[in-house]
Each structure stands twice: as C-alpha cells, then as structure tokens.
Amino acid sequence: MSGNDREIGLESIVIDVLINDRRVVRRIDVRQHLGDFLRVDLELTGTHLGCEHGVCGACTILLDGRTTRACLTLTAQAHGKQVHTIEGLSESGALDELREAFIAHNAAQCAFCSSGMLLTAHELLQLGKTVSRDDIRNYLSGNICRCTGYHAIIDAVESVLRAKGGAA
Ligand code: FES
Numbered sequence: 001m002s003g004n005d006r007e008i009g010l011e012s013i014v015i016d017v018l019i020n021d022r023r024v025v026r027r028i029d030v031r032q033h034l035g036d037f038l039r040v041d042l043e044l045t046g047t048h049l050g051c052e053h054g055v056c057g058a059c060t061i062l063l064d065g066r067t068t069r070a071c072l073t074l075t076a077q078a079h080g081k082q083v084h085t086i087e088g089l090s091e092s093g094a095l096d097e098l099r100e101a102f103i104a105h106n107a108a109q110c111a112f113c114s115s116g117m118l119l120t121a122h123e124l125l126q127l128g129k130t131v132s133r134d135d136i137r138n139y140l141s142g143n144i145c146r147c148t149g150y151h152a153i154i155d156a157v158e159s160v161l162r163a164k165g166g167a168a
C-alpha cells in the first residue's frame with residue numbers, strides 16, 4: 001500500500017445502502033453527513049438542510065423506518081441500512097393523504113419545513129395509535145416551522161388521523 005492509498009483509506013470508506021429501495025454503493029468521505037450525501041451526491045434535494053445542528057428538523061429522513069436527523073448522521077452510519085427520503089415516499093404514494101391534507105389546510109407556505117414535517121407525521125400515522133391534538137403537537141415538536149404558526153399543520157395531520165379513526 002502506498003502512502004497515498006493509506007491516506008485515502010483514512011479519509012474514505014465504501015458504503016452499501018438502500019436509498020428509497022434502490023441499492024447504492026459509493027465511496028464517501030468518512031466525515032460527510034447523510035444530508036450532504038443525499039443532496040449533493042445523489043441530488044435528492046427534498047431533504048432540506050437548515051441549522052445543520054440537529055435543531056430544526058428540516059433534514060428529517062427515515063433510517064430503517066425511524067425518523068432521523070440527516071445532519072447529525074454520518075453517511076457511514078447508513079451502511080447496511082435503509083434510507084427513505086421525501087422523494088421515495090412520494091413516489092410510492094405513502095404520503096398522498098398527508099400531502100392532500102397539507103394542501104387542503106394550507107399547511108405549507110415557504111414549504112422549507114414540509115418534507116421533514118411530512119415524514120414525522122407519517123411516522124406518527126404508522127404507529128396506529130389514537131392520539132389527541134396535543135399528542136400531535138408534541139410529536140411534531142422537533143420540526144420547526146417559521147411560517148404557519150403550526151395550527152394549520154396540526155389541523156392537517158389531525159384530519160388524516162380522524163379519517164383513519166386515530167384522533168381522540
Ligand atoms: S438541518 Fe438537521 S436538524 Fe436542522
């Protein structure tokens with residue numbers, strides 16, 4: 001191994017990951033976070049980056065089915081796992097009811113928060129529990145919206161839950 005190879009070995013790693021149900025094998029910088037990998041390397045720009053400090057929730061993705069901050073996750077940590085982004089869930093139709101409810105309730109203005117908000121709301125729906133309006137508010141509390149004042153978003157999620165019999 002040359003000195004150059006050794007240097008590359010320290011700086012990069014090959015990952016094998018399912019992104020939106022498609023296998024991706026790539027050499028990546030070991031310091032790169034998953035948000036940059038999705039947006040820059042794969043051009044999946046529906047995952048937004050706001051604070052990049054784990055505060056705003058704009059970068060929310062699903063990692064093995066659980067909502068995860070892409071900005072706090074090293075790309076290397078996704079090796080061997082499944083990642084779903086707003087693009088994949090939109091293509092599959094998994095978000096159709098929520099998206100329609102967001103439109104009907106005017107729950108997106110600039111929409112910067114919307115992909116993260118939709119993925120977190122989707123996770124809540126997947127739990128299949130009966131929840132109150134306060135429960136919805138608490139569940140979405142890690143996703144910051146600077147535009148809507150939250151009421152329209154809670155209304156939208158509550159309407160989908162009510163249609164499924166899951167709103168208290
Ligand atoms: S960009 Fe990840 S939490 Fe804000």
Ligand code: FES
Pocket residue numbers: 107108109110111112113114144145146147148
């Ligand atoms: S709609 Fe603008 S940040 Fe939520």
